[in-house]
Amino acid sequence: MVDQPLPVISYARISSDTEKDEHGVEDQHRTNGATARRLGWSVVAEITDNDLSAAKAGVTRDGFEAMLRALRAGRLPDGGAVRGAVVVADDRLVRRAGDYERFVDALTYDDGRVYADARGPKNLYSEDVEAMGLFGVVISKIEVRKIQRRLRDNHRSRAERGVPVGGTRPFGWNEDKRTLNEAEAPYVRQAIRDLPRGKSLTAICAEWRAAGLRTSLGNEWTLRSLKLTLWNPRVCGWRNYRGEILRDEEGAPVVGQWETIVTPAEWEAVDAVFQARRGRSVGTGQEIGDVLPENHSQARHLLTGVLRCGRVHEGKMCGTALRVSRHKDCKSHLYVCPSKAAGGCGGLGRQGDLVEEYVIEAVLARLEERQARAASAEPWDGEERLARLVAKRSRLSEEWQNDAISDDVYFPGVKKIEAQLKELRAERHRRQAMAARAGETEDVRERWKGLHVSQRRALVFEALHAVIVHPAGKGRKPFNPDLLVPVWKEE
The missing domain is CATH 3.90.1750.20 (Putative Large Serine Recombinase; Chain B, Domain 2)
Known part of the structure; x- marks a missing residue:
């Protein structure tokens, strides 16, 4: 009776373009097949995990997981027997100790299983061989970390030299990532x-x-x-x-x-x-925020989201944002409180053109007042403090590099300085933004008619948190601006 060849799985993995050029997955399976034939084994399945790293946590290699299931069960999904595995090298199989232990456990789940790489067979039932395999995984992991560190250092070095990085070209530049695209x-x-x-x-x-x-x-x-x-x-x-x-x-x-x-x-x-x-908006409970919303949508009406219902409903002010509606008896649009089913009280409405006329005049006056204050304001006095902190950080770094101070002194000290620098730069940005916005409101009354509705809304949000609209009573009443209460932003 002639012994049948042992059925084994061939496993291959490549994870870079260089590997694809030098020895593709087909070459790896060809090498595995030659090893199996030399040992009297027969490859009954070829499993591949292409373009998947074996070193990164959280990466699922479907082929590797399928091989473990087949080894533990001793058979393939189609019922074919499996008695082992063959790979090109251990680092093509695993690069993490946990994965290696899982592989050994699956392969040795039953007696008589075999394993080999291009150098020859290995007895994974031997504790010494398993320990050497784990040691090889550790060495491989160290090498991976060295490569990752070299890549990070290279990226940092390129960044410090101002060299453009790889990847897709940025919009606005040509393929060289250096010259401008004149169309974009x-x-x-x-x-x-x-x-x-x-x-x-x-x-x-x-x-x-x-x-x-x-x-x-x-x-x-x-x-x-x-x-x-x-x-x-x-x-x-x-x-x-x-x-x-x-x-x-x-x-x-x-x-x-x-x-x-x-x-x-x-x-x-x-x-x-x-x-x-960043991270600011009007909450679901209709509470009023204190900064610009995340985005001013391209609304068709100026005060959408600005007007708030001031009607006292069930013992508290409604506070719901008014919506735009139409009525056949009214030439202008209406700002109305949504129905109870839509989250409002449904008991308040105002003629849109009259409300907008009043709010526009109030906002323009506020912006002109702010522009006048900005013109007479003292310049930011933090530049000297900023320069002192930068110089202090440089001196501290120099002392640390010359071993004049220990790590325990340097890192807490530089961390504190960096936090102060970040705060000062943020303050400078805020002042610059305020000055820029104040400059943009110069002659705003003359420019108002030519502004897009989104630009007008942005200027309204610059000045206001909201406008509370109080009820005028039953029946048709003349427009009363005293029932509109602006909630101004403090500067």
Whole structure:
């Protein structure tokens, strides 16, 4: 009676373009097949996990998991017997100790299983062989971490030199990522100048779509992709590294090796707008926020979301945002409180044109007053403090590099300085944004008629939290502006 060849699984994995060029997955399976034949085994299944890392936690290799199930059961899903596995090398199989232990447990679940790589068979039932395998996994993990550290150091070095990174080209630049795309850059420049003036992301996104613009990947523009493009400090020549502006030892932003679309001051105005909106909105309980909403939608009416119902309902003020409605007996639109089913009280309404006329006049007067105060305000006095902290951080770093101070002194000290620097820079951004917005409100009364509705709404939100609309009583009453109570933003 002739012994039948032992049925085994061939496992292969490649995870980079270099590996694909040098020895593709077909070559690995071919090598595994030659090893199996030399040992008198027969490959009954080829399993591949292409483009999946064996070193990263959280990565699921479906092929690897299927092989473990087959080894533990001793058979394939179609019922075919399995008595072992063959791979090119251990590091093609696992790079994490936990995965190696799972593989050994599955393969040795029954007696008589076999395992081999290109160098020959290994007896995984031997404790010494299993220990050597685990040791190899540890060495492989150390090497992976060295590679990852070298990559991080290389990325950091490229960032500090201002070298453009790989990946898809940024919108506004050509494929070299250095020279401006003359067809795209003007749109980015105009949007960055319009946003602090009150134009909404929604309006800008609609204009870009109407102009037929597409992202670098050829997709339609969304609010998120537009926001990321305008908020990227690359537009002014700076580099964002791990969520922060990359700075040199003197605290100055590192300037990249590419052409800029706008000035740093123009980008900082946009940054201040987005920072002010971050994570803030009107809550579900209709409580009034204290900063700009996340986005001014392209509403058709000026005071949508601004007017709040002041009718006392069930012992408390309703507070619901008024909605726009129409009535056949009224030439203008109406602002009304939604029905009870829609979350309001349904018991208040006002003629839209009269309310808007009053609120516009009040807002314009407020903005003119603010502009007058900004013109006479003292300049920000934090530059000297900022420079002192930057110099202090540089001295501390120099002492640490010269071993004059220990790690226990350096790291807590530099962490405290970095926190103070971040706070001062945020304050400077806020002051710059206030000055920019005040400058934009200059001659606002003359410019009002030419502004887009989203820009008008942004100016309203600049001045107001809300306007509380109190009930006028039953029946038709003459318009009474005293029943409109603005809730102004403190400056």
